[in-house]
Structure formats: C-alpha cells, structure tokens
Amino acid sequence: MITAVSIAVSTLANAFWFAPDPSGFGQYQILAVAMLAVMVVPVSTLGSSAARLSARRREDRLATLRLMGATPRWVRKVALVEAGLLALAGVLLGAALALPITPALALVPVAGNTLGIDRAILPPALVVVLASCVVLVALISAVASLKQVMISPLGVRMRQSAPRMHWLRLVIAALVVAGAVLVLQLTSASWGTVGITLALVLVIVSVMAVLNILGPFLVGRSAQRRLRRSDNAASLIAARTVLESPQAAWRQVSGVALASFIAVPAGSVLGFLDMVQNVSDAVTPEQIQFFGDIRTVVVAALAVSYLLVACSVGVTQAAAVMERRALYVSLDRLGMSQPVMHRSRRMAISIPLLVAAVVPAVIAAVLVIPVVGVSAVTAPLFLLTVIGCIVLGMLLVQLGVIATFPVLRRVLAAPERAL
Secondary structure: OHHHHHHHHHHHHHHHHOOOOOOOOOHHHHHHHHHHHHHHHHHHHHHHHHHHHHHHHHHHHHHHHHHOOOOHHHHHHHHHHHHHHHHHHHHHHHHHHHHHHHHHHHOOEEOOEEOHHHHHOOOHHHHHHHHHHHHHHHHHHHHHHHHHHHHOHHHHHOOOOOOOOOOHHHHHHHHHHHHHHHHHHHOOHHHHHHHHHHHHHHHHHHHHHHHHHHHHHHHHHHHHHHHHOOOOHHHHHHHHHHHHOHHHHHHHHHHHHHHHHHHHHHHHHHHHHHHHHHHOOOOOHHHHHHHHHHHHHHHHHHHHHHHHHHHHHHHHHHHHHHHOHHHHHHHHHOOOOHHHHHHHHHHHHHHHHHHHHHHHHHHHHHHOHHHHHHHHHHOHHHHHHHHHHHHHHHHHHHHHHHHOHHHHHHHHHOHHHOO
8 A cells, every 4th residue: 555655646746747837936846846745754654654563573573583592683684584575565566556546647637737647657767766665664664673672682572661751852843843934934935946845845854754753752641641530440551551652652643643734734725725716816827727736736645644544543453452462361361341441442542642633733733824824714614624634534543443343352262372
C-alpha cells in the first residue's frame, strides 16, 4: 500500500511539475513540491511504523540468539536480510496494486486538461527510486530496532520499561512551531519560486516531523493525569498501558495526527478559494483554473492521509494485541473478563487519540491563522468539514480496536503460546 500510494502521489506531482505555467512564476512547481512535502512524512511514518512493528516481533528471537552467543554482526545481517526481503516483496505487490489506479489518475484534471494514460504512468526510473526509498526506510527501521537488542538483549527479553519523556520535547516543539510561523510571515513574492518552495517544504516537513517529538510527551502527561483519577480496573490498566511506552501509544495514532494537521489548512484553503472565486470580479479564467488545481492537490492530500490512517489502524492494533499477549493472558488467569479487557483497550487508545486529534489541528491553525480566520467568517461550512474529517479519523481508530477483538480472543484461546 505504501508503494502504491507513493506512486500515485508522485504521478500527480510529476504532472503538476511539467504543467504549462502561463504566469511564468513557477506556481505549478510550487504545487508539486508542496504535495510531495505534505505526503513524505505520513508515508515515511507509516512505512517506518510497519517496519518497526515487524522488527518488534523479531526482537525476541534476535535477543535470544544474542544471549546464546551469536555475534552482533551476524544478528545484524540476519535482521537486515529479512527486513529487506519483506520490504522488496511489499514493493512488488504495491507496484502491481498501482496499475489499476492508472485509469483513475488519467481522469484527474491538471492545468485545464485531464492527464491521459501517457502522463498517468510514472517513468520507470522514478518508480525504481521510490521502491528503493521504501526498502531503505525498512532497513533503517530494522537497524534502529537492533540497537536495544545489541546493547541489552536481556532487557528486551524481560520487556524492560521504556524511558520517561523529557520536558525538552515541549521546548523543541515550541521553537520549531515559532520558527515555522516566522518563516511563513516573512515569505513574499520577492523570494522567487525557489525561495518560496524551499520555505514551504521546510515549514511543512519540520512541523509534521516535530509532531512525533511533541506527541509522546503530551500522551505521557495525559496518561499520568488519567492514572491519578482511575477508579476502576479498566481505566487503571489503560493508563498503565500508555505509560509503559508513550512513544508506542503515539505511533498507534500518528496517522490521525498527520491527517488532522493536513485537514485544517486544507479545509481553510478550500473555503478561502471559494470565497475569492465567488466574491471577486477580478479573478481571471487562468486563476480560476489554478484554483481548481489547488483543490485537486488539497483533496488528494486529504484522501491519501486518511487512506494511510485506515491502512495503519488495523496493523497497529493487531500488533498491539500480539505485543501484550502475555499481559492479557495473565489478566485472564486472574479472572478479568473479556469485556473489561476490551474496555481497557478502548480507553488506552482514547488517551493518545485525543492528543493526536486536537494538538496537530491547533498547531496547523496557528500556522495559517489568517486563512483560518477568513474561512471561519466567510465559509464556516468548510471548517465544519474539517471537524468532520478529524472525527472520521478518530472513528477509524476506534473501529480498528473493535475489529481486533477476535485477535484478542484467539490469544486467550491459546495461552501457552504467550507465556
């Protein structure tokens, strides 16, 4: 899926990059780069999360091999070969999945004309580059997962506690957001196409990346407050589950965070363009055409972000059950009923989910506060649509938890495999 989405997004970006630009300002090149910048963090996050989850299942085996005397170099080779082969198989399946999407991409309007089949097919060289990047992300994630195995294999086997989140994460996030606001305020036409493009890429990528720094810190603090107010077994287990590893809890909802971050400026831009097009009499046909192309980019960004959320939910929730199968079996033997376990899982995901839905949306609103203000006054329906998109992302995650109830039942039905 990651490969298929990457190919589809890159195809549209490639079409915008080479679209005729009557203004000569390079506005279509800016659109192409902005589209890639918006998608690079969600796609890479999903790819690294999938690879990390796969690596997590290998940690026990690799740590056992280290404790039995295997050398770090040999373990590293085994892990990299396995991760590379799995990633390569996924790339081939993704490339095959992208073929049926081509006719739909051929109908997308760009610069006043539909793409057509010839432009809806990405050049083979770019496909190879994308495939190599996907495999590289998997290999880097595999190497990162090996660090703890190499340093402390016994800690992996004993499920050593995750480190606490440091308050410096909040300071770093505040500095990055403040710098992004400053860059956007200083950006002007005098910077030229290259300068504006670099500024947009810098702002989008840096802020979306810093969400993964700020998110775990806020999730940990929220779980601590929930723990102090716990008055039943389900809420207590939920809070403890999140505090065990705030980073792991954040990864389960990071797709919603990125989708919320994209939804706010996307809806605001759509509302602003609708207002300009309906109110102003000075809008030229070329500008109306360009507004339509902006809508295409915005809608594509929203569609891809929520598609990635839908793809990641099932994987992360099933992996979370498998990772904590020993805990669930122990609770089952202590007499806890399955409905209470299900409720604790829903409560555990609701803690990071609320943070992921609200905080990125607020940060995005701060970055584009002038556009959000105009849209709130002139086109409130678009902001209601943004809220609906955020709620949709939250529902997808909760549905993912419900859909993995059978996985938990299978784990409890075979307790000897968990202990």
